[in-house]
Amino acid sequence: xxxxxxxxxxxxxxxxxxxxxxQLVRARAQEVRLSLVDxxxxxxxxxxxxxxxxxxxxxxxxxxxTLHRDGRAGIRAVFADEGPGIPDVDQALTPGWTSxxxxxxxxxxxxxxxxxxxxxxxxxxGTTVTVVKWTR
Amino acid sequence: xxxxxxxxxxxxxxxSIQVDLQDNTVLALQEDLAERIVATGARGVLIDISAVDIVxxxxxxxxxxxAALSRLLDAETVVVGxxxxxxxTLVELGLSLPGVRTALDVERGMRILRAASxxxxxxxxxxxxxxxxxxxxxxxxxxx
Numbered sequence: 073x074x075x076x077x078x079x080x081x082x083x084x085x086x087x088x089x090x091x092x093x094x095q096l097v098r099a100r101a102q103e104v105r106l107s108l109v110d111x112x113x114x115x116x117x118x119x120x121x122x123x124x125x126x127x128x129x130x131x132x133x134x135x136x137x138t139l140h141r142d143g144r145a146g147i148r149a150v151f152a153d154e155g156p157g158i159p160d161v162d163q164a165l166t167p168g169w170t171s172x173x174x175x176x177x178x179x180x181x182x183x184x185x186x187x188x189x190x191x192x193x194x195x196x197x198g199t200t201v202t203v204v205k206w207t208r
Numbered sequence: 209x210x211x212x213x214x215x216x217x218x219x220x221x222x223x224s225i226q227v228d229l230q231d232n233t234v235l236a237l238q239e240d241l242a243e244r245i246v247a248t249g250a251r252g253v254l255i256d257i258s259a260v261d262i263v264x265x266x267x268x269x270x271x272x273x274x275a276a277l278s279r280l281l282d283a284e285t286v287v288v289g290x291x292x293x294x295x296x297t298l299v300e301l302g303l304s305l306p307g308v309r310t311a312l313d314v315e316r317g318m319r320i321l322r323a324a325s326x327x328x329x330x331x332x333x334x335x336x337x338x339x340x341x342x343x344x345x346x347x348x349x350x351x352x
Binding site for chain 1: 232
């Protein structure tokens with residue numbers, strides 16, 4: 073069974089908010105003693121996703137919580153916006169595919185850096201991306 | 209928004225990133241460096257990222273574009289001090305920073321810049337018989 077503790081939500085409305093999300097995720101990853109490499113991967117993924125929330129969603133929120141399951145701990149981060157949504161998720165997850173502004177590594181790159189990745193999106197309704205990184 | 213200071217050291221520009229980089233800060237750094245390369249005639253740019261705990265795709269792309277634009281302005285860029293965890297993450301992200309010269313620390317980076325500068329010789333405007341300062345515009349290029 074998975075239990076969750078310490079839910080914190082931050083707004084994402086500016087570049088400074090993206091930095092604050094990174095700092096929160098870093099602090100929580102240190103708390104559960106993720107390795108330095110895993111911390112760096114999770115914070116990098118959070119940075120990509122928080123930027124997506126800001127740039128593509130217009131604004132949104134990041135929710136960070138600590139998970140416990142079978143003696144392991146993990147960090148879950150959820151990025152939610154009410155922007156235009158993603159018409160073709162498979163295409164958006166293809167490395168190198170870009171909607172125009174970047175390298176196309178944001179979403180596909182974030183997925184590679186975490187243990188669990190889920191995306192829920194609908195055109196006109198918004199996008200929610202959930203990532204989890206577990207201790208080893 | 210915080211601005212990253214750019215220091216002049218001989219014919220190189222030195223940037224040591226000590227803040228949590230947000231996108232606008234990196235964009236401003238790129239513009240500041242372009243202006244300072246032209247204003248000072250610097251032949252090299254050294255960017256120390258030993259205090260930077262993450263480099264995501266945006267920040268990585270900015271390092272690549274700083275390297276490209278300084279090349280266009282006749283200067284070399286070396287990025288130094290990348291943390292091992294950052295390197296591992298960048299490779300996993302699929303970002304190998306093509307065109308960006310790296311070195312392990314500031315000293316090695318400066319050695320690379322000095323060697324490159326010696327190999328290429330001084331800028332034409334630096335020659336003793338050419339006394340037209342670059343800052344006055346036009347004349348330096350015409351005299352070169």
